[in-house]
């Protein structure tokens with residue numbers, strides 16, 4: 001899977017992506033703090049949280065696409081690459097991006113060259129990384145890829161001649177052109193008409209499944225995460241506050257923020273009135289010390305002025321001093337019921 005396998009010593013790493021202690025700051029403001037994140041081979045991981053929680057900055061740090069005044073420290077390792085991406089130079093990064101690591105953002109036009117024909121852009125993506133032997137093979141592969149994203153016959157079109165949904169399908173085709181080990185999608189369907197959102201999502205899923213690529217999927221849409229992801233990380237105030245298998249986190253949220261997020265979503269069928277989380281997300285860099293959620297949390301006590309330790313039976317973990325009670329499934333003659341574990 002890796003472009004650099006031939007050129008570098010291969011580092012043994014079972015996860016495709018391993019992020020450790022990622023901290024992102026601008027001047028003296030900390031925007032993302034101490035984030036740990038792994039994505040296994042072929043795994044689909046969701047990253048959720050309200051606006052401003054640091055999801056995009058986390059993804060941009062992995063891709064090393066942060067604005068110039070924003071700095072990332074910590075460690076970002078990709079399987080098969082012997083150097084840390086945090087310290088990599090542009091030459092090393094340009095070999096990895098688009099080949100080992102591909103991305104799809106919200107706005108397709110930012111990823112496309114407006115003056116280049118669609119087919120040539122896809123062919124170019126393969127030629128740059130030499131995953132095809134020559135231009136003729138690249139053109140044939142581009143035509144084939146366009147067929148697979150259900151856009152036959154647009155190879156000679158320019159981006160402005162396509163609809164937003166068609167452009168995003170082209171971006172997906174380019175992202176998958178070199179069979180990346182990891183695809184990162186940041187709100188890939190948010191800017192699209194509702195009618196085409198499901199189709200683009202389907203193409204992403206089919207594409208990663210066919211290539212056995214791993215997927216890191218950033219979204220506000222918890223229902224999408226419940227449908228497509230195996231594992232989820234919940235971010236708030238620049239920190240990961242809870243993570244684990246999607247089913248466990250969504251049916252048995254322990255962090256009070258996750259609980260609020262789920263109650264405010266229409267995923268929680270019991271939440272007829274869709275309560276909101278009280279208060280507003282503090283401005284970037286102004287989150288409280290200790291638990292970042294404490295100023296909005298109905299369960300906060302003095303203890304929450306201290307940083308909650310990461311706890312919980314792996315693989316489900318959370319950082320909360322006053323976690324929601326654990327629910328267990330109890331089976332009786334009348335059927336299966338969820339009950340508070342110690343109640």
Ligand SMILES: Nc1ncnc2c1ncn2[C@@H]1O[C@H](COP(=O)(O)OP(=O)(O)OP(=O)(O)O)[C@@H](O)[C@H]1O
Pocket residue numbers: 026031049050051052053054055056057058067070283284
């Ligand atoms: N270049 C920057 N300078 C200062 N603050 C920034 C910069 N980029 C992002 N931020 C701030 O960092 C915080 C996290 O931003 P980020 O875009 O990662 O959030 P997000 O969770 O992806 O939100 P959304 O879901 O709205 O995209 C936000 O409060 C944002 O305003």
